[in-house]
Amino acid sequence: xxxxxxxxxxxxxxxxxxxxxxxxxxxxxxxxxxxxxxxxxxxxxxxxxxxxxxxxxxxxxxxxxxxxxxxxxxxxxxxxxxxxxxxxxxxxxxxxxxxxxxxxxxxxxxxxxxxxxxxxxxxxxxxxxxxxxxxxxxxxxxxxxxxxxxxxxxxxxx
Amino acid sequence: xxxxxxxxxxxxxxxxxxxxxxxxxxxxxxxxxxxxxxxxxxxxxxxxxxxxxxxxxxxxxxxxxxxxxxxxxxxxxxxxxxxxxxxxxxxxxxxxxxxxxxxxxxxxxxxxxxxxxxxxxxxxxxxxxxxxxxxxxxxxxxxxxxxxxxxxxxxxxx
Numbered sequence: 001x002x003x004x005x006x007x008x009x010x011x012x013x014x015x016x017x018x019x020x021x022x023x024x025x026x027x028x029x030x031x032x033x034x035x036x037x038x039x040x041x042x043x044x045x046x047x048x049x050x051x052x053x054x055x056x057x058x059x060x061x062x063x064x065x066x067x068x069x070x071x072x073x074x075x076x077x078x079x080x081x082x083x084x085x086x087x088x089x090x091x092x093x094x095x096x097x098x099x100x101x102x103x104x105x106x107x108x109x110x111x112x113x114x115x116x117x118x119x120x121x122x123x124x125x126x127x128x129x130x131x132x133x134x135x136x137x138x139x140x141x142x143x144x145x146x147x148x149x150x151x152x153x154x155x156x157x158x
Numbered sequence: 159x160x161x162x163x164x165x166x167x168x169x170x171x172x173x174x175x176x177x178x179x180x181x182x183x184x185x186x187x188x189x190x191x192x193x194x195x196x197x198x199x200x201x202x203x204x205x206x207x208x209x210x211x212x213x214x215x216x217x218x219x220x221x222x223x224x225x226x227x228x229x230x231x232x233x234x235x236x237x238x239x240x241x242x243x244x245x246x247x248x249x250x251x252x253x254x255x256x257x258x259x260x261x262x263x264x265x266x267x268x269x270x271x272x273x274x275x276x277x278x279x280x281x282x283x284x285x286x287x288x289x290x291x292x293x294x295x296x297x298x299x300x301x302x303x304x305x306x307x308x309x310x311x312x313x314x315x316x
Contacts, residue, residue, distance in 0.1 A: 048184035063217025
């Protein structure tokens with residue numbers, strides 16, 4: 001069962017991110033949803049998102065893992081607070097560190113699925129681990145340490 | 159003193175990468191050059207390469223560090239072999255792992271400089287560390303483990 005996409009609840013001012021902002025017309029506009037305790041994002045790269053011919057660019061994989069993980073961190077914070085996505089005050093996370101292991105070349109031309117799990121949630125910090133799958137095979141995995149955006153960096157609050 | 163860009167010597171078949179391929183018209187087309195023992199890349203993000211307003215998207219930072227590091231790995235392999243860039247057989251590296259620490263928000267609208275150093279070179283593996291600077295401030299740093307592209311993935315060799 002799928003639920004609403006996390007990113008659709010970001011406030012407009014926080015919806016310009018190249019990876020996940022629904023208002024960034026040049027961007028990837030990824031969507032992440034809960035499936036039980038896993039957060040899932042499906043994304044099909046464009047032909048130009050290539051590294052060597054036939055395979056997906058690693059920087060795109062890093063970008064997908066990055067934004068899916070910060071989205072998952074925000075959704076997990078809402079869950080822990082017992083609040084619905086999009087209720088005030090808004091949760092929005094930045095990446096403190098990103099680690100990606102490229103386990104095998106990721107084929108281009110098929111949908112990629114990124115499945116994330118919350119490893120730790122403590123104060124303003126959430127650690128999210130994820131796997132990137134193509135045709136059922138794990139091609140990469142990642143770990144993101146996400147921290148809540150400081151209030152002075154939130155648009156309209158600076 | 160600057161020298162020729164590493165990526166300008168990649169064979170055509172290996173020049174379609176979204177991050178560094180000179181033949182990818184949708185891509186970033188980064189350029190990396192030696193400055194002594196450091197490899198340097200300068201890149202000015204587009205306005206749409208944003209995370210939260212005014213700051214650079216972390217996935218772009220990861221992409222820059224990724225491609226600059228694999229380019230540096232290839233150039234270091236040529237140096238170690240005592241060969242000029244672009245001589246045959248071509249060296250081309252893929253990313254085995256990528257780690258990025260985001261130390262502070264990276265301002266949008268100014269040139270970014272990524273300065274990389276070869277930490278280790280052993281067999282088919284090169285470890286590259288790097289710092290990303292904006293206006294002289296280190297905003298992120300990274301470590302990439304790069305491995306030489308297996309012969310069966312090299313275009314025309316499969």
